[in-house]
Amino acid sequence: MFRMPPVTRALILACVVVYFADSLPGLDLEALMLWPIGSGNFMPWQVLSYAFLHGGPSHLIFNMFGLWMFGSELERVWGPRRQLVFYFASVLGAALMQLLVAAWSGATEPTIGASGGLFGLLLGFAMLFPNRKIVPLIPPIPMPAWLFVLIYGLVELGLGVTGTLNGVAHFAHLGGIVGGWLTLRYWRGQPPFGWGRR
Template identity: 30%
Template sequence: MNPQPPAPTCIRHPDRATGLACTRCGRPSCPECLRPAAVGQHCVDCLGQDQRAAPRMRTVAGAAVARSAIPYVTYALVAANIVIFAITVVQSRSLVDNYYGSPLFAHWMLVPDLVAHGQWIRVLGAGFLHWGPLHLAMNMFALWVVGRILEPALGRTRYLAVYLVGLLGGSAASMIFQDSNAAAAGASGAVFGLFGAITVFLIRVRQNPNQMLILIGINVFISFSVPGISLSGHLGGLLAGTLAALGVLFVPEWLRATSQEAVRSIGWASIAVVGLVDLIAIGLAAAALA
């Protein structure tokens, strides 16, 4: 009498005998390692291979659709602005007048003449300073509202790049048009850049941009009417963010890019060009003041 052959064991759990097998690869698998399929049942290895091979869904900007809807970059930017504001509050010992007696505020606020004499950190650092809690709250609320929509659409890295390009655009405009000894600070240039970018996005996906255009118009009017607000910084950020978003969302289509790689490359190149123009403008303004 011939002995019965040993029962097959699960390919992933050799200590488990099983009479089941993957209907795709044929390998024996235990119930824990099998998943229902349209025909039969597939092992987790085959399912993982399918998931890796399947193309990821992408947004109109060419960004892979994030597995999490949480706008991490937006929250990180809000947190960074709040932390820096808190530092200035502690240094100045004042919640309202945090710009008096704070060494960080004094070293980072944008003063064109000081930038022209080598204090380049002000070009970037000023975008994270705020004149009191109301200024901070208004900018962070706008960043939070816009960022939740724009970050998933552009992708996290491109969204951050557009934010920084808008910040630098605001600094460049302030360097050119602001009085050389006047001080400017705030994330408004970057936020206005996001305003322009989300308006371009709405047009790209064929949504009505009128609400954003009205919001931009109201903010520009306030910037123009209220003394002490940097109109040039707001408009510079708006222009830079709008141009960067056009490069990401429309230029690939205009150039008839067919592959996702080309779409991403053209978008990044467009952002880089706008950022380079920002830096050149800052450099030329500084050279004129030196």
């Protein structure tokens, strides 16, 4: 783990520390969750802090595995500073999408987890390494990264629209993809941005 690039390592360690800190008696981390704006519990810092909280061991493990797998590769190409900006832009995109959907649907439950940031990293990985082979767990069929992200995005959209798997923030995942995509467009000076940021 300590051979990981520094930002990826720090993000994983922070999520693990916060996960175990949440189980300490007398410590309440609800103020770090992303609450809907109309709930009365929303605070501005929650658009970033929610990404350090996880609901259980499998939630934490899968997110940290993805952060290690895709974040490490991207950080070696971009460097720590750009990796950090990209990750939190994806987290922010996920938060904004989730807040919009919650306001529209009247949802009152908070959102937690690094999944929005992870989906942004997936998008970044697919755009930088489109033909790199990925073997998903289900189905275990090798496919190029661009196809994997496209299929995953369409599945998330379908699950979100149909309300399948309640309790999973599907639109936050899509917001992470949008946040990552917009960040890459900005860096490249592509529409809707009109100048280069290379």
